[in-house]
Amino acid sequence: MKSWHIECLERIKLVESVLHKSDDEVKVKLSKVAISSTDFAYFASDSVDKNPNLTVPGHSAIAYVSEDYDNLGLKMGSRVVVSPFVKYEEHGVKRVRVLGVDTDGLLSDFASVPADNVYALPDGIPDDEAVFAEYVALANNVLNSLEVDKGDFVVIVGASTLGLILSQLTLYYQMIPVLVDLDAEKLALASSWGVYYALNPTYDNLERRVEEITGGRMAEASVYVGDGVPFNCAFRLVKDKGEVVIAGYSVRAGHNIDAGVILSKQLRLMGVADGYGEMSSAINLLANRIIKTNGLINSRIDFEDVPEMVAQCAKYPNQYNKIVVSVD
Secondary structure, eight states: OEEEEEEETTEEEEEEOOOOOOTTEEEEEEEEEEEOHHHHHHHHOOOTTSOTTOOOOOOOEEEEESSOBGGGTBOTTOEEEEOOEEEEEETTEEEEEEBTTTBOOSOBSEEEEEGGGEEEOOTTSOHHHHTTHHHHHHHHHHHHHSOOOTTOEEEEEOOSHHHHHHHHHHHHTTOEEEEEOSOHHHHHHHHHTTOOEEEOTTTSOHHHHHHHHTTTSOEEEEEEOOSSSOTTHHHHTEEEEEEEEEEOSOOOSOOOOOHHHHHHHTOEEEEEOOOTTOHHHHHHHHHTTOSOOTTOEEEEEEGGGHHHHHHHHHHSTTSOSEEEEEOO
């Protein structure tokens, strides 16, 4: 197998190794691997906070099964989506690690992954949509963690891939999303999908606008999913005793938190860092055209062009929502 290992911008190498497969794993031939520019920027950095054992990016991939797995109902050549959410047990506690985030990812030509992480794809879902299944699964887990009802307002801070998908899913479940971001193009994309309230801190007084939108009560909940907007917006835009979720795995930088707002409003904070258990639902949502993904893929490159793209993303880490690497 061949994998791109990225230790920093100066140390990017294509490594060839023997692919080992255990009895409970499935061997797949990777076809498309989707990576964001912030992912590439993280791997290219030389930050002391980086995981030194994590050098292969990629937590979203489409693949083809390399042999027959009759016990799974998969034939050689079956098209699948690989879930990055791997369940394991540590000191008697069940946990989830994410490929490309907590351990080496999928930017390879071949891979062996746990059988539970391979999901057959219906013919009606093209690759360009299927690569977003993990984000739909993660967004589902975010909404499942909230105690919100139909008609409630949910502020989503950050128009990242997760933020844009979460906004649509909030609408589908008949809640009202308020999307906040500094990027006018991303806000316009969300608006084209029916997200009515899309606010830009450059032009909008956020607290005043959310107060107007909600009839003075502020939002029932907020979700922070991106780095561009100040973290404390997630606290300021919710009502007293409201819920705040920090979601995703792209928010790697440290943030200053205003504990005074949390205490004075008696807010409830939680983190959601995976979409484990929601991949089947995510595939169904994509198959039924509930989630739109047009416009989320900003660039396409070949497998051998990875170093050039890494260098570009190191310079402009927020340039692309999603980059699709063709491994074929």
